[in-house]
Amino acid sequence: MPVTIRDVAREAKVSVATVSRALSAPHQVNEATRRRVLAVAAEFGYRPSPAARSLITGKTGNIGLIVPDLGNPFFTGVLKNVQSRARQSGYGVFVGDSDEDPAVEEELVASMAKQVDGVLLCSPGIKDGQITALAAKTPLVLLNRKVRGISAALMDSAGGMRQSIEHLAALGHRRCAFLSGPRNSWSNRSRTTALRGAAARTGMEIVTLGPFPPRYSGGTQAADLALAEQVTAIIAYNDIMALGALARLRERDIDVPGELSLTSFDDLVFAAVSAPPLTTVAMPVDAAGRIAVELLLARLADPSAPVVHQELPTQLIVRQTTAPPAR
Amino acid sequence: MPVTIRDVAREAKVSVATVSRALSAPHQVNEATRRRVLAVAAEFGYRPSPAARSLITGKTGNIGLIVPDLGNPFFTGVLKNVQSRARQSGYGVFVGDSDEDPAVEEELVASMAKQVDGVLLCSPGIKDGQITALAAKTPLVLLNRKVRGISAALMDSAGGMRQSIEHLAALGHRRCAFLSGPRNSWSNRSRTTALRGAAARTGMEIVTLGPFPPRYSGGTQAADLALAEQVTAIIAYNDIMALGALARLRERDIDVPGELSLTSFDDLVFAAVSAPPLTTVAMPVDAAGRIAVELLLARLADPSAPVVHQELPTQLIVRQTTAPPAR
């Protein structure tokens, strides 16, 4: 028998309206009454029913987060920061893992829509049009996806790619493979575009392989293909793939970075402890998660708040998977 | 303007009750009417309000998951499986990260209680009494914690520890350090107990260090302490700590496993790609997450269902951080 607002009202000898006000509009109620009410509420361990409250206010006090893969520390890093920032403002968080499936992704936001005040879509695989449609039905903020009219926290993938190419070019590499990730992800597109630009500028020859699933297994699969291309360096879409590729290269007795250099994106903690430690582009995961929540909260507080695409800087971390090409 | 059950009823020329039934008790309504209702519902994109529904049924269709650290792939591995299994049964999932803080943990379940049908508490740090109290207010299932009267999915940490000690003993080690984790976690206690037993049986001398925070930084910190103890092997509480320790040992130019062997628990993907790859106890994360959800769903379906403590086997994976002691 959960305790309701009536129980508290009865015990405190006030109306339910007063109890309600004592909790959600404390200044509207007499100091003494308020104290009495709060005391009873505390004593009874009263917690207002979010369902009942939500039914009338239209607010749920929750936000939703949808990611393509909870198995990737990149996204759980975002999640950790999202949940922490959300909780700080009293919001709960709902998670959905789309498993890289656009259909699931869409279904996930639809099914969440009614139980959250807004949703945070991470690196979505659905089309711009679908995103816009979704945004019309529920407040939406994007992470690593740029769609006009929708706020987003963006990580400067392009800049990271430029740094990577420059690094490789400076080492003397002339022909690299890019192990591409999800074809319709914004990150993959920015990286691909930046790659082409930087390659042209530095006279680097690029062979783009894939798309591969942005997982460990995608990396192991990709490694052999890259090896067949006679490149001296590989740029992996992300750390997980790079780790998979590294494992496969070791199996095939390819020395990294002696025979082949390898770079990637994310800078997971684990990138620093691999054999050898990965040269990779650090992504501002913590800031992005936090900022994405703030963007969403701002929108909830004021639906007419300006749309902002906040771009966060990235930085190449040079470790031990890159070296001048052999000979 | 969200579409309500009335809109659908009006358009389909039936009462709201019929719409309700067409959706949640299809067999109670005439085939033709049902079709018409469903057609209208689909056309309008109607989704029943979970809040309204929940208010009356007392069910939310959600479960909560609370973990100590979303930054640890062990827990996000659980999360991934929990969310997937939950979704398969139509449940949404709420996540909370307690950051290893028992007070937060308790507050998290309290604040979730009203919005979920039950909660899954992973490796909780709170006391048995508090858990029992919580369980009295909301259906609870535990993961890696044994409390009488409460169902749980348990991983056989003790067995894993025995395997580790036997492995180390067989290699010839006589004096090991255990880098302990959270003092009041069930996992840490089972490991400690099993450690003592196995050590006695094999004549292994054990020095228990810590507790350390079960993080990367806990491992780096612990490494120096272990080194000062003149042991020939280290057993870390988990992979993350082992990775941290490994990094620190490398900084200090200690050869692993040449000068020092190292084992741990979890078998994260990353354990296989570290330098050198970790000898570690594989935990049945996937099965545990799935089973924990099933235990919870069973309890929701039938509150009088028997309490079960389901223990899942673990297995030592021997890789390259263990070898016979020097000399």
Added chain:
DNA sequence: ATGAAAGCGCTAACAC
């Protein structure tokens, strides 16, 4: 400053 009462969107009796 407080109370009475309407009603949020839905389900579950209860009629018919």
Added chain:
DNA sequence: GTGTTAGCGCTTTCAT
């Protein structure tokens, strides 16, 4: 098989 209606627990006018 379908409709009517009474609430679920709360917030919010509107009175007082």
